[in-house]
Amino acid sequence: MxxxxxxxxxxxxxxxxxxxxxxxxxxxxxxxxxxxxxxxxxxxxxxxxxxxxxxxxxxxxxxxxxxxxxxxxFGQKQDLGVVTDHAQGTLAEKNIVRVGTRRPDVPGGSRPASAGRIDKVVIAGRSSGIETSAYVYLPPEYFQDAYARRKFPAVVVLTGYPGTAENLIKGLDYPKTSLGRVRAGRSQPMILVMLRPTVAPPRDTECVDIEGGPKTETFFADDLQAAVAAAYRVGRHARNWGIMGNSTGGYCALKIGLHHPGRFTASAGLSAYYKAAEDPTTGDLFHGDRRARERADLLWSLDHLPQPESSFLVTTSRQGEANYAATRKFVAKVKRPARVSSIVLDSGGHNFNTWRREIPAALEWMSGRLSES
CATH class of the missing domain: 1.10.287 (Helix Hairpins)
Known part of the structure; x- marks a missing residue:
């Protein structure tokens, strides 16, 4: 067992x-x-x-x-990793390799055309040099004849730090919730690309391109979208892509969406913070570059950089969340052509239970802002 x-x-x-x-x-x-x-x-x-x-x-x-x-x-030694040579038509050329599949935890999960499919993949960023694993949820429509020629909208879904992509499937029920919203007629079918923002573990890079270090922002803004679109039927325009996450993942989602409107048209931060953390887990992110530090402050960016023609969703709680005041500031600073929406709970802590209450509405919001190709 x-x-x-x-x-x-x-x-x-x-x-x-x-x-x-x-x-x-x-x-x-x-x-x-x-x-x-x-x-x-x-x-x-x-x-x-x-x-x-x-x-x-x-x-x-x-x-x-x-x-x-x-x-x-129990900290027991497990099987060591095995190097796989991808010289012939796999990772070296496509930058994404499927290494396994799993069934969604819903009735009829064994039939992709009824419940969809979850692929485990390894993605290698051509520009960033970062390689990381992810899960790709394909909705049932992806396997149905009526949608055979359709390119689907996609949403990048990020965990917090130091969470695992598995949390998005088992703990936060993203595939199951997305399927339920579609069956209820409240959302369109979307592909979910689920991974953690910690693509250079154990370091928390805060989705920043670090001088002499991991180029995490480049990976999420450029490499990830290109790799997924090359392997799946996904549109390549900003209107086809959204990005969302919780906690650190929420900060990253808002940051990437704010700074790269040509890649993502909608961004959602659940219990997000709005300024890059700097602590022992992050190390030196900016190496004294004041401009880079300011740019990683989303409230500063809204005040000093052109606001994009994009949509943002932020969530908080009046009691239990530390980001309530900062979230109100973020909402107040968003100006046209950007648009902002919010979910404000009366109470809810910084935890899975709170995010599970917000995810259904967040997915519906995201669906309403993305279009198929």
């Missing part, structure tokens, strides 16, 4: 409930003052508490995906 599967979680909860019931049942028999009964009471209490602790831990891990497997949890 896998660490993140429902079977092991159900087993742990069942064991915890059973131990609690056994403790209640046996407690009168263990009330006598003797060494065996004392050890019996201690053993039952300890076993019950451990079972409850394990159940809570498994639920938290299933929600936030801290560990993907038992080997990952």
């Amino acid at each position: 896998g660490l993140t599967g429902n079977a092991v979680l159900i087993l742990a909860i069942t064991l915890a409930v059973a131990l609690f019931a056994v403790t209640i049942w046996c407690w009168p028999r263990l009330a006598r003052r003797s060494v065996p009964t004392v050890f019996g009471r201690v053993g039952l209490l300890l076993a019950t508490q451990v079972a409850v602790f394990v159940s809570v831990g498994l639920m938290a891990n299933n929600s936030f995906l801290f560990y993907g497997s038992w080997a990952d949890l």
Whole structure:
């Protein structure tokens, strides 16, 4: 049984409930003052508490995906990476290689024409030199004869730091939510390109082109779109592309959309911040370049750079989010021809539960601003 599967979680909860019931049942028999009964009471209490602790831990891990497997949890050595030569018609030429597929977690998930398909890919940036993995969700329509000649709009979806792309599938349910919005008639079919903004791990590059370091902005603004459009039926115009994310991914989405309107027509930041973080995880991002630091401040950019003919969505909560005041400033600073929308919850922390409440509306908003080619 896998660490993140429902079977092991159900087993742990069942064991915890059973131990609690056994403790209640046996407690009168263990009330006598003797060494065996004392050890019996201690053993039952300890076993019950451990079972409850394990159940809570498994639920938290299933929600936030801290560990993907038992080997990952216990720090065991796993299979080493294997170098694959892509000299003949794969990565060296196409800059994207599909390395696996998976079923969406929905009824009928085994049939791509009914539920879509999730491809795991490796993308190599020709301009940035960055190589990273990603997941590409293809909607059911992609496999249906009626849409065989259609090029679909695409949305780049980014996690926070130091999250994994897996979080977007299991923790935040992007494919499942997107499919549900389409079936409800509230969204058009869209391709989702899901990955983390940490394309040079473990460094948090804040989607900045770093002098002498990773060119993360170039990867997201140029390489990613070109690679995906070469491999899938995706439009190549800005009107066909959107970008969104949460936390660090939200900052990156707004930054890329603001500075590269020729690539993305719509950008959404869920619980985003608006200025590049600078801390031990980022290292020296700007090397004393004041202009680069100012440009990475989105509020400064809105005040000092031409505003693009693009759409922005920002989200926050009146209670529980630290970005509430900054989000209001961002909204106030957006001027024509740019457009801005917002989702403001009464309360909600910086966590998956909050983002799951915002994602359905954010996908609908994104769908309304993208067009097929």
